[in-house]
Amino acid sequence: MPISNYIIFCLTLFTIGIIGVLVRRNAIIVFMCIELMLNAVNLLLVAFSKMHNGVAYLSDKSSIVGAEAQVFVFFIMVVAAAEVSVGLAIIVMMYRNTHSVDINFLNRLKN
Amino acid sequence: MNLIQIIFWFLSSFAVISAIMVLVSKSPVHSVLWLIAVFFAISGHYILLNAQFLAIVNLIVYAGAIMVLFLFVIMMMNLNKDTDPQKNVWIKLAGAVSGGCLLMVLVSLVKQATEINGKQALIGKGDIGLIATLGKVLFTDFVVPFEISSVLFLSAMVGAVVIGKKDSKLENN
Numbered sequence: 001m002p003i004s005n006y007i008i009f010c011l012t013l014f015t016i017g018i019i020g021v022l023v024r025r026n027a028i029i030v031f032m033c034i035e036l037m038l039n040a041v042n043l044l045l046v047a048f049s050k051m052h053n054g055v056a057y058l059s060d061k062s063s064i065v066g067a068e069a070q071v072f073v074f075f076i077m078v079v080a081a082a083e084v085s086v087g088l089a090i091i092v093m094m095y096r097n098t099h100s101v102d103i104n105f106l107n108r109l110k111n
Numbered sequence: 112m113n114l115i116q117i118i119f120w121f122l123s124s125f126a127v128i129s130a131i132m133v134l135v136s137k138s139p140v141h142s143v144l145w146l147i148a149v150f151f152a153i154s155g156h157y158i159l160l161n162a163q164f165l166a167i168v169n170l171i172v173y174a175g176a177i178m179v180l181f182l183f184v185i186m187m188m189n190l191n192k193d194t195d196p197q198k199n200v201w202i203k204l205a206g207a208v209s210g211g212c213l214l215m216v217l218v219s220l221v222k223q224a225t226e227i228n229g230k231q232a233l234i235g236k237g238d239i240g241l242i243a244t245l246g247k248v249l250f251t252d253f254v255v256p257f258e259i260s261s262v263l264f265l266s267a268m269v270g271a272v273v274i275g276k277k278d279s280k281l282e283n284n
Contacts, residue, residue, distance in 0.1 A: 001115065001116070001119055001232050001234050003231065004227055007227070009127075013130055013149075015210050016131060023202070028184065029134075029139060031181075032143065035146065036130055046160055050160050050232040050234075053233055053237045054231055054232065054237065057236065057237050067244055074164075074165065074245070074249070077169070082263050082266075085180070085267050085270075085271045086270045086271050086274065088180055092187070093275060101188065
């Protein structure tokens with residue numbers, strides 16, 4: 001599979017995430033769009049790692065060139081899980097204070 | 112068009128359509144369900160690339176844990192009815208147009224790049240995505256970041272509890 005197919009597919013997912021962040025006002029949907037962008041980047045990292053592995057695969061069938069990228073994707077997932085727990089706690093606190101999840105209420109961050 | 116290409120295009124179109132449905136759904140619960148569909152499609156891509164460990168971790172962590180967390184928060188807030196205030200249609204249009212412009216610029220950039228001309232992603236072969244390989248790499252070269260990530264989780268847990276707990280001063284006022 002040509003790598004440009006993967007790049008364009010991941011760019012499409014990433015752009016949909018950006019449009020969601022720009023257009024929606026519900027804080028939870030905005031947060032979900034950020035998760036979508038993270039996943040697009042993860043898939044692209046894995047595709048690139050397989051691209052580099054494919055070059056080394058020709059000479060050595062059991063080469064592990066590119067395994068670092070998949071470890072990086074694993075760490076991105078770890079950090080995303082931690083980020084989601086804190087972010088959702090912030091959204092819950094915001095809902096408790098303003099009784100809404102509209103992000104336009106937060107444009108001053110004070111009062 | 113062989114089987115690999117059919118699976119690739121099916122998974123890609125399914126993921127893109129589900130991602131668009133995340134945006135246009137009125138109810139947040141529907142958005143969460145469509146996002147789970149996107150994650151399943153991305154896991155299918157991982158399996159296609161023979162990254163078995165990441166496929167199953169993606170399903171367990173994202174579709175299993177994070178999305179359930181989202182669902183719990185939405186249920187606690189009782190956002191089932193449409194509480195999202197309608198935005199001006201021009202602002203929606205402006206967001207879509209600016210995102211489309213960004214996509215157009217990036218795609219034209221990819222089309223012009225000579226570094227990736229004729230480069231192929233290895234499909235279904237190669238064993239860097241297997242659990243045995245990744246475990247060996249993770250516990251030899253990346254053991255320090257792996258242990259530090261446990262500290263990160265601890266701090267995230269403490270932070271979530273501190274942020275989420277009821278403020279007694281606010282309650283009294």
